[in-house]
Amino acid sequence: MPAYLQSKYDITFHFNRAVNRIEYPKVYSGKNIYEADQIFICNGAEFETLYPEVFAESGITKCKLQMLRTVPQPGGWNTGPALSAGLTLTHYGAFQNLTSLAALNERYNRDMPEYVKWGIHVMISQNQLTEVTIGDSHEYGLVFDPFDREYINRLILDYLKTFVTLKDFSIGQTWNGIYPKLKGKTEFVSRPESGVTIINGLSGAGMTLSFGLAEEVVGQL
Ligand SMILES: Cc1cc2nc3c(=O)[nH]c(=O)nc-3n(C[C@H](O)[C@H](O)[C@H](O)COP(=O)(O)OP(=O)(O)OC[C@H]3O[C@@H](n4cnc5c(N)ncnc54)[C@H](O)[C@@H]3O)c2cc1C
Known part of the structure; x- marks a missing residue:
């Protein structure tokens, strides 16, 4: 660039x-x-x-996000387009006018409180090496624990497995990023x-x- x-x-x-x-x-x-x-x-x-x-x-405050990346998929296997699922509807403002959103939020608050607590919604996209990038969680504050929580990564992967079947779910890398949030x-x-x-x-x-x-x-x- x-x-x-x-x-x-x-x-x-x-x-x-x-x-x-x-x-x-x-x-x-x-x-x-x-x-x-x-x-x-x-x-x-x-x-x-x-x-x-x-x-x-x-x-302005800050947001810490945990993300994961799989090892390359076997045989150059291609996941196709980027994918997301129901939790994503509760995350982005673009969906805020959906009439069914209140009921969906109610359901997640009731059935998946840990996902709501850690601000988790799950999306994947694949890079040119066929690794699959998976994210993410959202924690808010001005100072964060430098360590990542394995528990959060597990929640992300558990939810991912409800709507995607990868050839290889082995994780090659995990990381966190921080951005300013208003x-x-x-x-x-x-x-x-x-x-x-x-x-x-x-x-x-x-x-x-x-x-x-x-x-x-x-x-x-
Ligand atoms: C994990 C994660 C996932 C994300 N996912 C998405 C996504 O899916 N879609 C999307 O649209 N956005 C996403 N974002 C957000 C996006 O990356 C940020 O909104 C974007 O990078 C903000 O751009 P920026 O130029 O304002 O700041 P930055 O990209 O943060 O750049 C700021 C730069 O300023 C430099 N700098 C700071 N202070 C000084 C100084 N005093 N002197 C000189 N240089 C300085 C820093 O070193 C840095 O290089 C994600 C961010 C993270 C962390």
């Missing part, structure tokens, strides 16, 4: 430069100082480090000083929404 952006739009990237202060039009990274007409801060889950007061008042909103955009724009809080939809949001925010300047 950086190579593409560099060749197509002549963008210069400066990697491994932690920005520790901004005073428009200056951006400080230790002893390195950059200047810009427009500064966009998209610092993801490390949002406390720049303009901490703005973030403290934003209502409950009830799709993004956080703030202008703490003239020429500086903070864009954050895309939560679990940033890979999907970022390109459209970037176009919208830049278009408003």
